[in-house]
Amino acid sequence: MSRPQTTRKKRANGVESRQRILDATVEIAGERGYEGTSIAAVSAKCGLPASSIYWHFKDKDDLIAAVIERSFETWLAAVELPGEETGTPLERVTVMAANVAKSLVDAPDFLRLGLMLALERRPTEPRGRTVFLRARDIATQKITEVAGTVFPDLDQDAVRMLATYAVAGADGLFVHREIHGDAVDLVAMFELHAQLVCDAAARMASRSKG
Amino acid sequence: MSRPQTTRKKRANGVESRQRILDATVEIAGERGYEGTSIAAVSAKCGLPASSIYWHFKDKDDLIAAVIERSFETWLAAVELPGEETGTPLERVTVMAANVAKSLVDAPDFLRLGLMLALERRPTEPRGRTVFLRARDIATQKITEVAGTVFPDLDQDAVRMLATYAVAGADGLFVHREIHGDAVDLVAMFELHAQLVCDAAARMASRSKG
Amino acid sequence: MSRPQTTRKKRANGVESRQRILDATVEIAGERGYEGTSIAAVSAKCGLPASSIYWHFKDKDDLIAAVIERSFETWLAAVELPGEETGTPLERVTVMAANVAKSLVDAPDFLRLGLMLALERRPTEPRGRTVFLRARDIATQKITEVAGTVFPDLDQDAVRMLATYAVAGADGLFVHREIHGDAVDLVAMFELHAQLVCDAAARMASRSKG
Amino acid sequence: MSRPQTTRKKRANGVESRQRILDATVEIAGERGYEGTSIAAVSAKCGLPASSIYWHFKDKDDLIAAVIERSFETWLAAVELPGEETGTPLERVTVMAANVAKSLVDAPDFLRLGLMLALERRPTEPRGRTVFLRARDIATQKITEVAGTVFPDLDQDAVRMLATYAVAGADGLFVHREIHGDAVDLVAMFELHAQLVCDAAARMASRSKG
DNA sequence: TATGAATGAGACTTCATTCAT
DNA sequence: AATGAATGAAGTCTCATTCAT
Numbered sequence: 058m059s060r061p062q063t064t065r066k067k068r069a070n071g072v073e074s075r076q077r078i079l080d081a082t083v084e085i086a087g088e089r090g091y092e093g094t095s096i097a098a099v100s101a102k103c104g105l106p107a108s109s110i111y112w113h114f115k116d117k118d119d120l121i122a123a124v125i126e127r128s129f130e131t132w133l134a135a136v137e138l139p140g141e142e143t144g145t146p147l148e149r150v151t152v153m154a155a156n157v158a159k160s161l162v163d164a165p166d167f168l169r170l171g172l173m174l175a176l177e178r179r180p181t182e183p184r185g186r187t188v189f190l191r192a193r194d195i196a197t198q199k200i201t202e203v204a205g206t207v208f209p210d211l212d213q214d215a216v217r218m219l220a221t222y223a224v225a226g227a228d229g230l231f232v233h234r235e236i237h238g239d240a241v242d243l244v245a246m247f248e249l250h251a252q253l254v255c256d257a258a259a260r261m262a263s264r265s266k267g
Numbered sequence: 268m269s270r271p272q273t274t275r276k277k278r279a280n281g282v283e284s285r286q287r288i289l290d291a292t293v294e295i296a297g298e299r300g301y302e303g304t305s306i307a308a309v310s311a312k313c314g315l316p317a318s319s320i321y322w323h324f325k326d327k328d329d330l331i332a333a334v335i336e337r338s339f340e341t342w343l344a345a346v347e348l349p350g351e352e353t354g355t356p357l358e359r360v361t362v363m364a365a366n367v368a369k370s371l372v373d374a375p376d377f378l379r380l381g382l383m384l385a386l387e388r389r390p391t392e393p394r395g396r397t398v399f400l401r402a403r404d405i406a407t408q409k410i411t412e413v414a415g416t417v418f419p420d421l422d423q424d425a426v427r428m429l430a431t432y433a434v435a436g437a438d439g440l441f442v443h444r445e446i447h448g449d450a451v452d453l454v455a456m457f458e459l460h461a462q463l464v465c466d467a468a469a470r471m472a473s474r475s476k477g
Numbered sequence: 478m479s480r481p482q483t484t485r486k487k488r489a490n491g492v493e494s495r496q497r498i499l500d501a502t503v504e505i506a507g508e509r510g511y512e513g514t515s516i517a518a519v520s521a522k523c524g525l526p527a528s529s530i531y532w533h534f535k536d537k538d539d540l541i542a543a544v545i546e547r548s549f550e551t552w553l554a555a556v557e558l559p560g561e562e563t564g565t566p567l568e569r570v571t572v573m574a575a576n577v578a579k580s581l582v583d584a585p586d587f588l589r590l591g592l593m594l595a596l597e598r599r600p601t602e603p604r605g606r607t608v609f610l611r612a613r614d615i616a617t618q619k620i621t622e623v624a625g626t627v628f629p630d631l632d633q634d635a636v637r638m639l640a641t642y643a644v645a646g647a648d649g650l651f652v653h654r655e656i657h658g659d660a661v662d663l664v665a666m667f668e669l670h671a672q673l674v675c676d677a678a679a680r681m682a683s684r685s686k687g
Numbered sequence: 688m689s690r691p692q693t694t695r696k697k698r699a700n701g702v703e704s705r706q707r708i709l710d711a712t713v714e715i716a717g718e719r720g721y722e723g724t725s726i727a728a729v730s731a732k733c734g735l736p737a738s739s740i741y742w743h744f745k746d747k748d749d750l751i752a753a754v755i756e757r758s759f760e761t762w763l764a765a766v767e768l769p770g771e772e773t774g775t776p777l778e779r780v781t782v783m784a785a786n787v788a789k790s791l792v793d794a795p796d797f798l799r800l801g802l803m804l805a806l807e808r809r810p811t812e813p814r815g816r817t818v819f820l821r822a823r824d825i826a827t828q829k830i831t832e833v834a835g836t837v838f839p840d841l842d843q844d845a846v847r848m849l850a851t852y853a854v855a856g857a858d859g860l861f862v863h864r865e866i867h868g869d870a871v872d873l874v875a876m877f878e879l880h881a882q883l884v885c886d887a888a889a890r891m892a893s894r895s896k897g
Numbered sequence: 898t899a900t901g902a903a904t905g906a907g908a909c910t911t912c913a914t915t916c917a918t
Numbered sequence: 919a920a921t922g923a924a925t926g927a928a929g930t931c932t933c934a935t936t937c938a939t
Contacts, residue, residue, distance in 0.1 A: 069916085069917070069918085069922065069924065070923085071922065071923060074923080074924085088387065088388045088389065089302070089387055089388070089389055090300055090301075090302065090383070090386070090387055091300075091302075091303070092299065092300060092301075092302035092303040093301075093302040093387065093389065095907080096908080096909060097907075097908080097909090105924080105925090106924080106925055106926070107909085107910085107925095108910085108912085108924075108925055108926075108927090109923075109924055109925065111909090111910065111911080112922085112923060112924065112925095113923090116909080116910075117909070169386055172382070172386055173300070173383055173386050173387070175442065175445065175446050176379055176382055176383050176386075176442065177298065177299060177300055177303070177383070178297070178298045178299075179298060179299055179303070180298075190446060218459070221443065221456075222440075222456065222459060222460070222463075224439075225436065225439035225440045225442065225443045225456070226436050228438070228439040228443070229434075229437065229438040229439030229440070230432075230435045230439070232382065232385065232386065232435065232439070232442075233431060233434070233435045233438070235386055236385050236400060236403070246431075246432065246435070249432060249467070250432070252467075253432075253463045253466070253467050254463075256466060256467075256470075257462075257463050257466075281898060281899090284898085284899085305932075305933065305934085306933080306934060306935085307932070307933075307934090315900090316899085316900050317900090318900050318901075318935090318936080318937090319898085319899055321934090321936080322898070322899060322900085323899095326934075326935075327934065327935090489901065489902040489903065489937085489938070489939085490902085491901065494903085507808075508807065508808045509722070509807055509809055510720055510722065510803070510807055511720070511723070512720060512721075512722035512723040513721075513722040513807065513809065515928080515929065515930085516929080516930065516931080517928075517929080517930090525903080525904090526903080526904055526905070527904095527930085528903075528904055528905075528906090528931085528932080528933090529902075529903055529904065531930090531931065531932080532902060532903065536930080536931075537931090589806055592802070592806055592862065593720070593803055593806050593807070595862065595865065595866050596720075596799055596802055596803050596806075596862065596865055597718065597719060597720055597723070597803070598717070598719075599718060599719055599723075610866060638879070641863065641876075642876065642879060642880070642883075644859075644863070645856065645859030645860045645863045645876070646855065646859050647859065648858070648859040648862050648863070649854075649855030649856050649858040649859030649860070650852075650855045652802065652805065652806065652855065652858050652859070652862075653851065653854070653855045655806055656805050656820060656823070666851075666852065666855070669848070669852060669887070670852070673852075673883045673884075673886070673887050674883075676886060676887075676890075677879070677882075677883050677886075680886075700919085701919060704919080704920085725911075725912065725913085726912080726913060727911070727912075727913090735920085735921090736920080736921050736922075737913085737914085737921090738914090738916090738921050738922075738923090739920055739921065741914070741915080742919070742920060742921085743919095743920095746913075746914075747913065
């Protein structure tokens with residue numbers, strides 16, 4: 058008969074509100090980019106008034122940056138490469154590529170929004186762009202490390218170049234799927250990509266060795 | 268009493284005004300994307316009042332689409348592949364790749380703006396996006412044709428897949444350069460890209476033949 | 478039967494609109510100061526939408542500065558001291574003081590708003606404040622000139638000091654009337670003020686001469 | 688289990704918090720006036736959350752009024768006129784004027800903020816304005832009393848007029864210093880002011896007596 | 898072939914204030 | 919004796935667009 062839960066809804070809960078705002082923002086910003094994301098739209102989608110958004114985030118820039126940050130973390134967790142895999146280099150790399158492909162199909166917001174920001178060249182760079190580029194560097198670095206262990210005969214420069222090429226290819230394939238939609242078999246494309254990169258690595262390694 | 272035609276200059280010149288508007292728009296839209304491009308900003312940059320822009324273009328959508336169109340034509344002319352080149356397939360493809368790379372270094376507006384539009388997913392698709400996707404299809408088609416003649420042993424599906432992969436790789440490398448700037452040797456990256464694609468084609472061809 | 482004047486109202490007329498906006502602003506800003514003057518309030522009072530105000534003025538700062546400028550000019554014209562007056566120095570100065578007093582009773586917006594701005598110390602000074610201070614300097618300069626001719630025996634420093642004192646007294650008396658309203662006989666107070674300043678001038682002159 | 692009283696510090700101290708809020712407010716309001724003073728800004732300057740300000744003060748009006756009140760008391764204490772001074776009237780008045788001048792140089796917040804409020808004319812008068820005007824009346828009254836004892840031959844009306852003029856002059860000179868800053872020798876100006884007022888008083892007295 | 902002026906809608910952001918804890 | 923969170927109203931300013939000239 059006591060009504061503890063009848064305090065319906067409005068029990069101030071900062072953490073949950075923050076999540077709701079981020080959820081709404083990621084959806085909108087992933088569709089319409091930085092400028093296309095209006096605070097009013099976020100407010101409508103998350104149910105909190107615009108002024109409440111400003112309690113949780115300093116300004117729009119801060120909000121978008123937070124979205125990118127969280128989105129990257131989620132994505133990183135989703136692709137987390139299994140540690141001590143066995144098999145041939147090609148096999149190991151193929152598994153990795155498939156993981157990445159699947160993660161991009163499932164949660165593409167991070168990369169879509171990030172690429173939009175990356176392509177812009179505003180005079181005052183949005184903080185979200187910086188955050189995305191940092192995230193991208195981290196990813197490239199991880200790939201570099203994996204490639205170094207998988208192809209121990211390659212010199213540093215070659216490894217870096219291959220990692221760069223691998224990331225660029227992933228971006229391009231992602232864009233391709235964003236354009237052509239579910240018709241694209243992203244996993245298959247990533248498999249091809251992985252194979253080409255491995256071939257190149259093998260050839261480079263044999264050349265530098267022999 | 269009639270003014271002599273020596274007054275020339277400033278006899279309100281429609282064509283020139285139109286160009287000035289397009290020039291201003293391409294610059295701003297390339298920096299800030301669709302939503303970030305305001306008529307007021309274009310007006311300020313080209314020196315014509317906003318209302319004059321509406322005399323030349325139906326609305327903002329029309330303006331952006333026109334920019335993409337002109338930008339694509341400029342770019343197409345810049346890469347125009349020389350007709351009956353001789354040499355090995357790899358040589359011919361390598362030359363092509365170098366041409367594309369150089370064109371993207373010189374006039375990247377078309378692709379930058381196009382990719383931004385391509386990544387967005389707004390409810391009512393901007394006409395500029397359609398125009399860009401059509402342009403992209405044309406480019407992919409051309410590559411498919413070239414690949415078909417260079418690797419006559421490949422079946423249709425394989426050729427299409429390779430062309431898709433080639434375009435995706437180009438997009439990704441372009442993004443990479445947009446992010447990291449002039450430090451990136453885009454021509455070298457495209458050379459690597461061409462080689463990998465050719466290797467793949469050769470392997471596929473030998474497999475499908477044998 | 479022709480209806481030329483039936484184009485009622487909305488025949489775009491920049492000059493008139495600008496005046497209407499300034500009229501509305503001077504009234505509101507004179508009552509509530511810089512921050513208290515909202516564009517919405519000005520819009521409501523002048524009948525033009527807020528966005529139209531921004532066609533005529535860059536921003537709020539620009540609007541307030543324009544108000545001060547126009548207000549000062551109006552006031553200057555209203556007090557314009559008659560040229561070659563005759564009579565004793567005291568008589569001439571008394572007439573001047575009466576003129577100033579009357580002008581301040583009639584159109585006090587300029588000084589009220591100006592003093593409000595002058596007392597503020599924002600980190601980024603409103604342009605209106607600069608404009609007011611310049612106007613005030615002009616007024617002080619004029620008084621200095623008049624005092625110089627009326628009391629030719631006084632040295633420069635003394636004249637400047639007296640002019641400063643005269644202006645300060647005028648400000649103070651104006652504040653007094655703003656506080657206590659129509660009950661105050663501003664003309665009488667200015668007469669007293671003029672007399673005291675003249676006495677001081679006479680005494681200083683005799684001292685410096687003798 | 689009870690916390691020992693050695694925790695001391697930070698045992699939420701109401702009085703100190705109140706002071707901190709008032710200190711912050713006086714600074715901001717002195718810079719930006721009534722409307723320009725936002726609770727958020729006060730909160731940022733004093734380090735307490737906005738809601739805490741509302742624990743100590745009913746609303747913004749109450750806060751500003753409290754500031755004026757405290758500021759006036761501080762100022763009154765600083766100028767407190769020594770009781771039974773000896774010397775000629777001019778000497779006594781000169782000392783008084785110097786005291787006032789010095790107090791205004793040291794702690795000008797009270798008068799600056801007060802004058803800003805006094806010049807405004809909003810529909811619902813801020814309580815702070817009322818408080819300031821009352822304080823001003825008290826000051827005028829004190830001067831009237833002193834003037835009455837120093838010039839016993841003057842009639843009531845003349846004394847009141849001189850007191851009014853004295854206060855107005857003080858306001859004007861204060862404004863002058865606010866505008867021109869430390870370059871102004873406020874003490875010297877007040878000395879001149881005192882002398883002129885005394886001369887006027889003497890002349891009036893002799894006239895009304897003779 | 899243009900353009901000065903206007904405008905409703907909506908952008909981002911801050912406001913003073915409240916309330917449950 | 920405080921405060922984290924929330925909120926409706928209002929702030930300044932920009933938006934894309936129109937229209938009479």
